[in-house]
Amino acid sequence: MTHYKFIIKFFAITPLLFLASSCQVDDKQKIEQKNWSLVWSDDFNDASGTQPNPTKWTYDIGNSGWGNSELQYYTNRPENVATDGNGNLVITAKSEIYNGAPFTSARIKTQGLFSQKQGRFEARIKTPYGPGIWPAFWLLSDNVNTVGWPQCGEIDIMELRGQQPHIINGSLHGPGYSGGNAMTTPYSIPNTRFDVDYHLFAVEWYEDHIDYFVDDYLYQRIKKSDVSGEWVFNNSSFYIILNVAVGGNYVGFPTAQTPFPQKMYIDYVKVYQ
16 A cells, blocks of 8 residues: 555456546446355454454554554554444544554454455445545555565555545556556545445456456456566465555645544455455
8 A cells, every 4th residue: 555646547448448537337337247256254243342353364563654654553452443243343543642653543464364366355345534544455465575565566455545535546566566656546436435335345356457346346457468567466365454544655644624533344355266
């Protein structure tokens, strides 16, 4: 989730040609049906206050800035990440002094517990909002600690600038196309915002391309031939990350108009082959 600007692009998906950042849903879009098989999931149907299942999730903890000058301290406390008793996991960003940081939040991941190369990754999420709030659902390679970033590759399924709550972004990072040069396309919804209701965010990852979806509408396809550097997405399995950052290069600082606490509601996460 390290990037600073958009690259807006047109692309063709047979039989339709459409603008990836369009606000309009094309009710004539025809997508070939896939025979996916569910291989991993979490529905978060535990009692209120239950923390993420330790057989499925672990945590990033601390306030290193995470390469983006973020302001929060990520914790493993139930105050920052726990189920709500209504079938959701809730990641809560709070304005509070904690270990020297001015905010707290949570960043959970499946690293060391589950990863997969290719397939469909999806989550049904209601986002937080407000200037300086940065929710994300993304994938990172198992080999990040050996080859480093961006050589490892990164697939951002959904991230949102809280000051633009009607727009999400899907991005791809690798060697030669990372940070400000990431392959990035925004997607907006008309007359509403992503914090008002739940939406289904997904990628379908193949050997030579990755498709991005919102509510099963295909709004972006990034092909191996599109990238300006090395296609590293056949080299390793990737694990899942869910987090809410506060501040950072991508969103800027919270303001007096940023209400706290801010919550990201995750109804479920599913992975298919």
